[in-house]
Amino acid sequence: xxxxxxxxxxxxxxxxxxxxxxxxxxxxxxxxxxxxxxxxxxxxxxxxxxxxxxxxxxxxxxxxxxxxxxxxxxxxxxxxxxxxxxxxxxxxxxxxxxxxxxxxxxxxxxxxxxxxxxxxxxxxxxxxxxxxxxxxxxxxxxxxxxxxxxxxxxxxxxxxxxxxxxxxxxxxxxxxxxxxxxxxxxxxxxxxxxxxxxxxxxxxxxxxxxxxxxxxxxxxxxxxxxxxxxxxxxxxxxxxxxxxxxxxxxxxxxxxxxxxxxxxxxxxxxxxxxxxxxxxxxxxxxxxxxxxxxxxxxxxxxxxxxxxxxxxxxxxxxxxxxxxxxxxxxxxxxxxxxxxxxxxxxxxxxxxxxxxxxxxxxxxxxxxxxxxxxxxxxxxxxxxxxxxxxxxxxxxxxxxxxxxxxxxxxxxxxxxxxxxxxxxxxxxxxxxxxxxxxxxxxxxxxxxxxxxxxxxxxxxxxxxxxxxxxxxxxxxxxxxxxxxxxxxxxxxxxxxxxxxxxxxxxxxxxxxxxxxxxxxxxxxxxxxxxxxxxxxxxxxxxxxxxxxxxxxxxxxxxxxxxxxxxxxxxxxxxxxxxxxxxxxxxxxxxxxxxxxxxxxxxxxxxxxxxxxxxxxxxxxxxxxxxxxxxxxxxxxxxxxxxxxxxxxxxxxxxxxxxxxxxxxxxxxxxxxxxxxxxxxxxxxxxxxxxxxxxxxxxxxxxxxxxxxxxxxxxxxxxxxxxxxxxxxxxxxxxxxxxxxxxxxxxxxxxxxxxxxxxxxxxxxxxxxxxxxxxxxxxxxxx
Amino acid sequence: xxxxxxxxxxxxxxxxxxxxxxxxxxxxxxxxxxxxxxxxxxxxxxxxxxxxxxxxxxxxxxxxxxxxxxxxxxxxxxxxxxxxxxxxxxxxxxxxxxxxxxxxxxxxxxxxxxxxxxxxx
Numbered sequence: 001x002x003x004x005x006x007x008x009x010x011x012x013x014x015x016x017x018x019x020x021x022x023x024x025x026x027x028x029x030x031x032x033x034x035x036x037x038x039x040x041x042x043x044x045x046x047x048x049x050x051x052x053x054x055x056x057x058x059x060x061x062x063x064x065x066x067x068x069x070x071x072x073x074x075x076x077x078x079x080x081x082x083x084x085x086x087x088x089x090x091x092x093x094x095x096x097x098x099x100x101x102x103x104x105x106x107x108x109x110x111x112x113x114x115x116x117x118x119x120x121x122x123x124x125x126x127x128x129x130x131x132x133x134x135x136x137x138x139x140x141x142x143x144x145x146x147x148x149x150x151x152x153x154x155x156x157x158x159x160x161x162x163x164x165x166x167x168x169x170x171x172x173x174x175x176x177x178x179x180x181x182x183x184x185x186x187x188x189x190x191x192x193x194x195x196x197x198x199x200x201x202x203x204x205x206x207x208x209x210x211x212x213x214x215x216x217x218x219x220x221x222x223x224x225x226x227x228x229x230x231x232x233x234x235x236x237x238x239x240x241x242x243x244x245x246x247x248x249x250x251x252x253x254x255x256x257x258x259x260x261x262x263x264x265x266x267x268x269x270x271x272x273x274x275x276x277x278x279x280x281x282x283x284x285x286x287x288x289x290x291x292x293x294x295x296x297x298x299x300x301x302x303x304x305x306x307x308x309x310x311x312x313x314x315x316x317x318x319x320x321x322x323x324x325x326x327x328x329x330x331x332x333x334x335x336x337x338x339x340x341x342x343x344x345x346x347x348x349x350x351x352x353x354x355x356x357x358x359x360x361x362x363x364x365x366x367x368x369x370x371x372x373x374x375x376x377x378x379x380x381x382x383x384x385x386x387x388x389x390x391x392x393x394x395x396x397x398x399x400x401x402x403x404x405x406x407x408x409x410x411x412x413x414x415x416x417x418x419x420x421x422x423x424x425x426x427x428x429x430x431x432x433x434x435x436x437x438x439x440x441x442x443x444x445x446x447x448x449x450x451x452x453x454x455x456x457x458x459x460x461x462x463x464x465x466x467x468x469x470x471x472x473x474x475x476x477x478x479x480x481x482x483x484x485x486x487x488x489x490x491x492x493x494x495x496x497x498x499x500x501x502x503x504x505x506x507x508x509x510x511x512x513x514x515x516x517x518x519x520x521x522x523x524x525x526x527x528x529x530x531x532x533x534x535x536x537x538x539x540x541x542x543x544x545x546x547x548x549x550x551x552x553x554x555x556x557x558x559x560x561x562x563x564x565x566x567x568x569x570x571x572x573x574x575x576x577x578x579x580x581x582x583x584x585x586x587x588x589x590x591x592x593x594x595x596x597x598x599x600x601x602x603x604x605x606x607x608x609x610x611x612x613x614x615x616x617x618x619x620x621x622x623x624x625x626x627x628x629x630x631x632x633x634x635x636x637x638x639x640x641x642x643x644x645x646x647x648x649x650x651x652x653x654x655x656x657x658x659x660x661x662x663x664x665x666x667x668x669x670x671x672x673x674x675x676x677x678x679x680x681x682x683x684x685x686x687x688x689x690x691x692x693x694x695x696x697x698x699x700x701x702x703x704x705x706x707x708x709x710x711x712x713x714x715x716x717x718x719x720x721x722x723x724x725x726x727x728x729x730x731x732x733x734x735x736x737x738x739x740x741x742x743x744x745x746x747x748x749x750x751x752x753x754x755x756x757x758x759x760x761x762x763x764x765x766x767x768x769x770x771x772x773x774x775x776x777x778x779x780x781x782x
Numbered sequence: 783x784x785x786x787x788x789x790x791x792x793x794x795x796x797x798x799x800x801x802x803x804x805x806x807x808x809x810x811x812x813x814x815x816x817x818x819x820x821x822x823x824x825x826x827x828x829x830x831x832x833x834x835x836x837x838x839x840x841x842x843x844x845x846x847x848x849x850x851x852x853x854x855x856x857x858x859x860x861x862x863x864x865x866x867x868x869x870x871x872x873x874x875x876x877x878x879x880x881x882x883x884x885x886x887x888x889x890x891x892x893x894x895x896x897x898x899x900x901x902x903x
Contacts (some may be wrong), residue, residue: 010880557865560865560885560886560887561792561795561865561886561887562792562794563887564795564886564887565792565794565795565798567797567800567887567890568799568802568890568891570800571891571892572798572801572802572891575805589795597887597888600887601887601888616852
């Protein structure tokens with residue numbers, strides 16, 4: 001939206017709101033004021049009129065009383081109307097009243113019988129008026145008779161009457177009656193001051209007939225038209241009349257408030273009324289509603305017109321003001337469009353002194369500086385373009401030189417390609433899986449056998465970390481990567497064997513038992529730059545192994561059954577009566593059977609360990625106490641051979657988390673060996689100490705020692721050295737094999753030091769951090 | 783007199799056990815397979831059963847299971863006598879069946895009698 005439109009709309013909205021509020025308030029206030037003025041006026045007039053009429057009636061009564069007190073009338077009536085001089089003077093008196101004051105139409109005297117005895121209208125004399133109210137009431141005191149149409153004069157008027165009383169005797173002599181012209185009363189009511197155009201006051205009698213002229217219908221209505229309006233009826237309501245009784249003049253408490261009525265014409269009016277107690281008339285004062293509301297309407301029309309004109313002027317002013325604000329902005333906008341099209345020489349040139357003018361002049365300055373900097377940029381671009389052209393020429397030369405070199409390189413490459421092909425041929429003709437990794441463990445070479453084992457494509461293998469392609473895991477712990485041999489090979493620079501029970505896990509979950517080695521790859525300086533890994537599928541070998549283990553297990557079970565029968569029968573035999581020789585035989589049978597059972601149990605343990613199904617259940621164990629307990633068990637055997645056993649167990653050994661039953665087996669094997677192979681009276685020493693993160697147990701005998709050529713066979717299954725067999729023919733060659741298997745599966749290592757003729761020390765370490773538990777299926781036979 | 787049923791398909795084992803138990807003052811019944819054992823137990827009342835596992839017709843595990851299932855026989859103490867050890871599943875059932883078990887070859891007759899005495903003093 002344009003600024004100008006926005007300004008205009010804002011102005012207009014504010015204007016309309018303010019003017020509407022002001023108009024509404026003014027009209028409301030004016031309306032009230034006008035209405036109050038009119039209504040106050042009519043109320044005031046009606047009150048004033050009420051007072052005037054009451055005073056007027058009093059005045060009239062006063063007049064008739066004064067007339068009634070004329071001596072001439074008394075004398076005339078006292079004389080019994082006989083003396084003509086009284087009659088003449090009374091007649092003159094009447095005439096004088098008629099002459100002096102033109103309000104009277106006629107004045108006449110009635111005697112105390114009601115007969116007209118003297119009158120300004122001589123035709124009336126002798127008429128009998130004893131039934132006329134002015135006579136009946138006039139006898140009692142001053143009386144005013146309603147306006148009526150005189151039957152004799154055929155004139156509208158009212159009559160005043162008062163008794164003529166003998167001032168000496170107090171006797172009523174007669175009644176003076178004056179027929180009065182209504183003009184005085186009419187004048188009173190026709191005074192229009194404060195009544196506006198349609199206001200009027202008039203009197204009605206108790207029959208609700210007009211007594212005074214109507215503003216709208218003239219004097220023809222008098223005594224001819226009845227006023228049927230509600231306020232006229234209210235006025236003669238007896239309850240209403242009672243309120244006025246004895247109220248003095250000037251008291252208008254009983255006058256009702258102005259109300260809306262429909263008047264005798266059927267027009268809506270504001271009106272009020274007042275009961276005139278002296279004469280039993282009702283004064284009605286009213287004004288047309290339209291006269292009251294017309295000025296209000298005019299007021300509103302005037303205000304609305306004034307507002308519309310004011311609004312138009314305001315809009316014109318707002319338009320001009322907004323134009324003066326937006327014009328420089330539009331000029332500025334036009335200027336920017338021109339400059340945007342590239343004409344930097346254009347100047348907006350606004351000369352106003354306000355902020356827009358300043359902005360416009362700043363804009364001109366800015367355009368000028370843009371122009372300047374553009375000239376500079378153009379210049380710099382030109383310079384740099386020149387420089388670039390020169391550089392690209394130099395690069396072109398370099399490229400040519402490189403191309404020459406590349407040609408030479410290509411020749412070399414062809415030569416090496418021949419060699420590489422030869423190497424590839426060798427690599428791919430090897431029956432085992434082979435792959436080579438660089439020092440970042442990414443595969444750089446791999447042969448078909450290695451690829452086919454898990455069905456890889458060469459493009460998926462080369463360049464990737466070998467763990468992403470060939471996952472070597474432990475058979476027992478398929479979640480654990482077993483690539484220690486590769487890392488060790490690279491770290492130590494020596495050929496490393498794969499750990500036993502290594503599996504190659506293919507992506508689809510298939511596992512292949514593998515075996516073999518990793519050899520470090522060294523550059524000519526002897527620095528390890530990678531590793532060659534050779535492996536082969538040993539599934540079949542593994543299967544044969546398993547079958548062998550199962551066979552041993554089954555055979556051992558089957559062997560144990562007859563053995564137990566033999567064992568028990570020999571036991572029973574021992575209880576029978578035997579001679580010395582028989583006893584000796586049965587003892588030998590029992591010993592052989594026992595050895596046989598031990599052998600079978602040992603074989604079972606071997607098969608369990610080899611099958612990897614052994615349970616390892618670590619519990620916190622003090623191995624010092626464990627060893628001491630075992631020495632106590634074996635003490636008898638030591639004593640039999642008169643050997644000395646020294647113990648050196650480190651103090652404050654903390655408990656370590658190992659499987660006590662398994663470690664007990666290790667100690668048992670090592671200790672029984674030491675006792676067996678140490679000569680009688682020889683020395684045995686046991687030692688437990690902490691080194692780094694391990695607890696190391698050392699069992700040293702002073703036996704024959706292990707000759708150099710046998711050292712690498714010591715832990716082999718069923719192996720017994722020739723010297724050992726000489727000393728102890730009953731060994732089964734499984735003890736050390738079992739011991740090292742247990743130690744290794746508990747996370748430790750086992751080794752020995754030996755000198756022929758001096759003795760042997762067996763060591764095994766256990767990690768202070770303890771063994772990892774393993775859920776197997778079997779435990780060892782003790 | 784306490785009455786013991788010896789169940790084993792190995793006749794020499796049955797014989798040696800019978801002799802030993804009789805000499806220890808027990809009355810002994812014998813069965814050479816599982817079915818025969820169940821039939822005997824149904825006919826006679828035994829205070830204890832010595833039970834082999836690997837047997838023809840019906841093996842020791844099934845016998846043990848049936849004995850423990852029946853209201854009448856479930857309170858008869860059973861000692862499993864076996865040379866099987868590796869079969870962990872068998873051991874679990876034996877333990878769950880609240881039976882003792884002995885590896886035959888590893889125990890002497892005296893040990894066995896000791897175990898019997900503990901069960902039926």
